[in-house]
Amino acid sequence: MAAKILYGKEFAARIKEDAKKEALAIKEKSGVMPGLAVVIVGNDPASTVYVRNKQKACDELGLYSVKVEMPETATKEELLAKIDELNSDKKVHGILVQLPLPKALKDAEDEVLNRIDPRKDVDGFHPVNVGKLSVGDATLTPCTPTGVIRMLELSDINMDGAHAVVIGRSNIVGKPMANLLLQKNATVTVCHSHTKNLADITRTADIIVAAVGRPRFVTADMVKPGATVIDVGINRISQGEGKKAKLIGDVDFDNVKEVAGAITPVPGGVGLLTIAMLMQNTVTAAKDQLGL
Numbered sequence: 001m002a003a004k005i006l007y008g009k010e011f012a013a014r015i016k017e018d019a020k021k022e023a024l025a026i027k028e029k030s031g032v033m034p035g036l037a038v039v040i041v042g043n044d045p046a047s048t049v050y051v052r053n054k055q056k057a058c059d060e061l062g063l064y065s066v067k068v069e070m071p072e073t074a075t076k077e078e079l080l081a082k083i084d085e086l087n088s089d090k091k092v093h094g095i096l097v098q099l100p101l102p103k104a105l106k107d108a109e110d111e112v113l114n115r116i117d118p119r120k121d122v123d124g125f126h127p128v129n130v131g132k133l134s135v136g137d138a139t140l141t142p143c144t145p146t147g148v149i150r151m152l153e154l155s156d157i158n159m160d161g162a163h164a165v166v167i168g169r170s171n172i173v174g175k176p177m178a179n180l181l182l183q184k185n186a187t188v189t190v191c192h193s194h195t196k197n198l199a200d201i202t203r204t205a206d207i208i209v210a211a212v213g214r215p216r217f218v219t220a221d222m223v224k225p226g227a228t229v230i231d232v233g234i235n236r237i238s239q240g241e242g243k244k245a246k247l248i249g250d251v252d253f254d255n256v257k258e259v260a261g262a263i264t265p266v267p268g269g270v271g272l273l274t275i276a277m278l279m280q281n282t283v284t285a286a287k288d289q290l291g292l
């Protein structure tokens with residue numbers, strides 16, 4: 001039997017609807033609307049699109065939003081000073097610095113992210129929030145893996161006692177994904193580029209989360225019949241000059257969908273949940289800062 005397709009659109013709409021209701025309740029109680037500041041340095045085309053989409057989502061929910069544009073030539077000191085300013089701005093409850101930073105600031109990335117007040121760290125990348133997540137006490141957790149958890153919950157896919165295999169151990173997807181699944185009482189195996197016999201491990205999984213960054217990496221023979229397969233990967237495949245690149249996931253969707261019980265498509269799957277969770281994190285951060 002072909003798998004149930006988990007389309008991100010409907011889950012993202014649910015998450016945003018809930019965040020909007022919560023934002024309006026905050027406004028009613030405190031007179032303050034949750035606010036998000038997005039800082040973009042330089043003019044990387046993909047980053048410009050991401051920032052525009054984040055602002056569009058804020059507008060859709062009626063959240064206060066600020067876009068801070070800094071030139072490619074901005075210095076580390078100027079960027080840190082801007083973050084300090086946003087840290088003390090009462091109208092701003094969430095701060096996001098769009099990555100990647102321009103080449104000249106690449107080495108300062110950690111210092112820049114660590115300068116954000118942890119209570120305003122809506123990306124959940126600050127070491128304080130990473131630590132809180134690992135001890136199971138986090139308020140703000142990374143958007144993409146948290147979106148995956150919400151999708152599994154809203155789809156009634158059992159995580160308690162399930163064997164979840166996460167492929168990838170990055171700080172932004174793989175590691176927080178594993179921690180969040182642990183908190184849902186899954187038995188978690190984290191696989192990575194040094195893992196031996198990967199297919200033997202994935203074939204025992206009830207849930208597979210692929211965050212590798214390699215097109216069609218997870219094939220049908222790696223999947224247990226009926227398993228849930230979540231594809232976080234976004235691989236841009238060039239279609240030739242002047243043509244729009246094609247987006248392909250880390251899962252061989254056409255073949256895996258014949259074996260899996262549920263599967264997310266790319267595009268149209270997990271990607272849409274990330275911005276929805278960013279909105280939810282902004283609202284959560286506001287609630288926390290306003291003491292509600």
Ligand code: NAD
Nearest residue numbers: 144168169170173192193211212213232233234270271274
């Ligand atoms: P990354 O490059 O930081 O990490 C990739 C991970 O894959 C590493 O931990 C590595 O050990 C593992 N890996 C590489 N080759 C492997 C192999 N042969 N076998 C097993 N593991 C292997 O990437 P990332 O930032 O975690 O992103 C992963 C993918 O998810 C990318 O395609 C990225 O574009 C996508 N992504 C999507 C969203 C979203 O919103 N949907 C957000 C973040 C990242």
